[in-house]
Amino acid sequence: MKTQNIIKQLLFLSLGLIILLGCDREETLQPTPIFENGEPESTDELDQFLKIEFRDIYGCVIHYKFVDKFIDPTKSAVPPRxxxxxxxxxxxxxAWIKPYNKASNQGDEFLKTYFPAEIVILGSPIFNNDNTITLGVADSGVRVTLTQANNYAPGNTGWILQTFRTLHHEFAHIVDQNFKFDIEAFFKISEDSYTSPGSWTQEDEESAIIRGMVTPYATSAPSEDFAEIMARIITTDPAVFESTYITPADCSVAGAPANCGEINKGKAKIKQKYDVVVKYMKEQVGIDLFVLRDEFLNNIN
Structure with missing residues (x-):
């Protein structure tokens, strides 16, 4: 199946799946020491690969063993195979490093500075005690948690899109933490349209668009709205993004939805946010989101 078709299908996931797409942000995390109690460095082939490719270049440790210590004790998850x-x-x-290196006006120096110090790979989602699951966590710019690794299979484009949509969402929070996106001005675009705490799960794709947001989860807070639109820009074919979120519907044709006008007003707000985010990333962060998007989509094919 073509990547564009897969992306388009993912845009219309049922509410039952969308409810699962939460993310957590911790504000006071301190990085875990790489080696505790003077333990010798592993000579395992996999560990050496991770050291050479991630720790030596980007200062990033990838954790995949003893993962329980990296999640809240009130929650649970299983390790990856x-x-x-x-x-x-x-x-x-x-799907992350090469696209950013190509899109940044600093080349690979950008991620050498801002890449998270730790990536935790979990085999499952994080199971919360309220019967929901968490698919990604960004911890104060220090750690990003990737979940559902045990669902990986070569060529599983759906898994890749879902996983890296979550990772790009979480990295958007890290960008925000370092470059101080003007969230107050962003908030004013949809000022009265954000949902009350916990109620975003009652939204669907259409109601989110009417509110001026790309996903139900984006309605939960301006910071999540920013991260969601950035992740969607990066991981969605531009023609699909345009038709789904920006191009106004023709309300004069037979069969146009009764709320066509509301949908178009919401799309106009999304276009405003799209322009703001693209400009911010280009001018303040030094990242061309269009280059980043094209490289990402090309590399996952």
């Missing part, structure tokens, strides 16, 4: 760790690490290079 060892055989999926290296392919996923290779995907991180192709």
């Amino acid at each position: 060892v055989e999926v760790v290296r392919p996923i690490a290779e995907l991180i290079k192709e």
